[in-house]
Amino acid sequence: MKPHVAGAAPPPQEVDAIVTLVAEVEHAQQNGLPDAFTELFRQDAFWTISYGDPLTGLEEISAFAHRALPGTTRQPLTVTYETESIVFIRPDLAVVKIRQRPITRDGRRLHEVLRAHEHPARRSRCARPGAAERRWASAVAANPEAAPGTPLYVLAKDDGRWRIAVAQNTTVIDHGALAAS
Numbered sequence: 727m728k729p730h731v732a733g734a735a736p737p738p739q740e741v742d743a744i745v746t747l748v749a750e751v752e753h754a755q756q757n758g759l760p761d762a763f764t765e766l767f768r769q770d771a772f773w774t775i776s777y778g779d780p781l782t783g784l785e786e787i788s789a790f791a792h793r794a795l796p797g798t799t800r801q802p803l804t805v806t807y808e809t810e811s812i813v814f815i816r817p818d819l820a821v822v823k824i825r826q827r828p829i830t831r832d833g834r835r836l837h838e839v840l841r842a843h844e845h846p847a848r849r850s851r852c853a854r855p856g857a858a859e860r861r862w863a864s865a866v867a868a869n870p871e872a873a874p875g876t877p878l879y880v881l882a883k884d885d886g887r888w889r890i891a892v893a894q895n896t897t898v899i900d901h902g903a904l905a906a907s
Contacts, residue, residue, distance in 0.1 A: 729822075733814035740817070740888075744881060745809045747888050748824055752807040758799040760791035768882060768889045776875055776895040803828050803836065805875070818883040826875035826895075873897045 731741055747766060754763035764787060767773070773781045781787045798804065808825045815821065828836040880892035 727808065729809040730811040731814070732811070733820075734817055736812075736814045736817060736820075740814070740820075740883075741812060743888050744812055744820060744822060747881065747890075748807050748809045748822065748879075751890075752805070755795065755798065755807075756804045758795045758797065760788065760795045763791045763795060764788040766890055767893075768884065768891050771890055771892065773890070773893040774895065776873075776897040803830060805829065807877070820881045820883075820888075822879040822881055824875075824877040824879065826877055828874060873899055 729741065729745065750766055751763065753759070754766070764784065767784055767787050769784045771784060771787060773787055775781065775790070781790055806827045806829055808827070809822060810825050811823045813821045830836070875895055875897050877893060877895045879890050881888045882891040883889075
């Protein structure tokens with residue numbers, strides 16, 4: 727899917743370069759590659775992780791990535807990243823909205839897995855109101871990484887390369903969003 731693009735009219739290769747950067751974030755996270763992940767940030771970057779902790783500067787971001795990413799390859803879940811929209815503030819400054827979806831290591835979306843293990847009677851329209859929401863909330867509580875996310879990046883183009891200047895990862899704790907993931 728092509729992202730929605732707004733703002734200063736960029737050449738198509740700039741949109742492609744930003745979509746590629748987001749794919750590189752996904753690859754680094756799925757494969758537990760802290761150095762590859764860290765290379766995507768500017769030296770003076772600021773990143774608020776999904777739990778709300780602020781990380782300032784490449785040194786803090788790198789330290790966090792080296793603690794968090796290597797263990798992710800042993801987890802049963804990972805995430806995909808889809809560039810939903812890009813707003814070019816200037817030709818060298820862009821805001822990027824991303825959709826982050828939890829998936830199993832074999833590529834199945836989490837809601838498909840949960841639904842496959844659900845008792846058929848619970849899938850009926852007669853199921854108790856709120857039961858599905860409680861199951862989703864329980865699944866996310868047991869596996870916080872299972873929650874979808876909605877990252878927002880501010881990218882700056884320096885020396886011909888896009889890098890993350892500011893990032894805010896937001897976890898989506900919402901039954902409807904999880905079901906749509």
